[in-house]
Amino acid sequence: MSSLLIRNGTLVTLNAKQEVVEGGSVYIEGTKIVDAGKFPDNRHHADRVLDAKGGVIMPGLINAHHHLYSTFARGFVPPGRPAVNFKEILEQLWWKLDYALDAEDVYYSALLVLLDCVKQGCTTVIDHHASPMCRDGSLDQIERAFRDAGLNGCLCYEVSDRNVIGGGVEENERFINKCRASGDDQVAALFGLHASMTIGRETLDRCVEIARRTGTGFHVHAAEDAIDEQVTLKEFGMRVMERFRAAGVTGPKTIFVHGIHLDDRELDILKETDSILLHNPESNMNNAVGAARWLDALKRGVLVGLGTDGMASAMIASARTAYLLQRHALHDPRVAFGESCELLLRNNAAICGRLFKDPRGVLQPGALADVIVVDYVPLTPMDAGNFYGHLLFGLNYAPVSATVCRGRVLMENGALSRVDEAALRRTGIERAAKLWKRIK
């Protein structure tokens, strides 16, 4: 079993006592942390030593809602006039882009953005995938990308009736069964659904039957825009969360993404069913769909996590945007400071605790050895009591110098260790250019 010592840094443990340890070290054997704290280098005999050079050593970050397939949209200008609302954004950009992807596009778009995740210190990604023209087997391509990048992933395919009725049901079922059979904890599965507004009654019932049989939760967009509530009310006579609860979609392993237009009763349903709410502030601002009421959900005791919805892979920046957006929207300079940090640092780890076996998001013995070094030397005192201030106003601008996932060094001194990054980027540029030509 290989061993690794990360030494000479300020340890931000994120343990129960929120300990911050100057001159701290982490000792790893295999995929697990064995020791974390202040101890002499010779306490353990490591195969490899990584010098943090006085930077911050902290747990790998978690992105709880990503769309890796959106990578090749970067720089793409959709044809025609600009979209004027959320429905047109879907129709003019995302549903054209996902339709044009082939299997190799799926692999490279995932791998390239996962390398960005490594660079941003993000070691676990919960992804939501769509590629209607290469649907079957697409989750295997993404799994291959996660394994090549060396990161942890939870995958799903977004079922909807928009291209064919029930498109993606079998792909979810196949991949869920594959993950269950393997018993491997690096790549896990959820059952993916697009949104209430694109899924009919029969398809939803089929999905729920499979999820129940396999003990799997769902990963689904909910009330991202008012249109989701409008369509659901018109076609099913219920609001989105009422429909999902009645159908059997809610539960502790189910992630409801966005929830911007949920009313008080629907937020209560999240709490009553112990379901997860997932906030993506940059995406919500980009799509001009509103400011989610995630503070109201937190007050009810709902587990609220943080993602980027494909916008980016920089999670500390996402926490900062969550903080700024709530203050701006509520006109209240007292709110959302600690809560924004906890979405990222506590709640995303708690969400992973419901989807994966190995505990993560903390530097303590027994936790998964997902550890990053941020090249951040504080200008002012930093301790357990004020770390969040350093996180949102300092670490968010500091480069990640090293990323370790499952005990393997993926990046050291800012350079990726396991891949030919330049060659991969060339491939990505070529594939994106061809993809753009296929989109009409």
Ligand SMILES: [Zn+2]
């Ligand atoms: Zn999304």
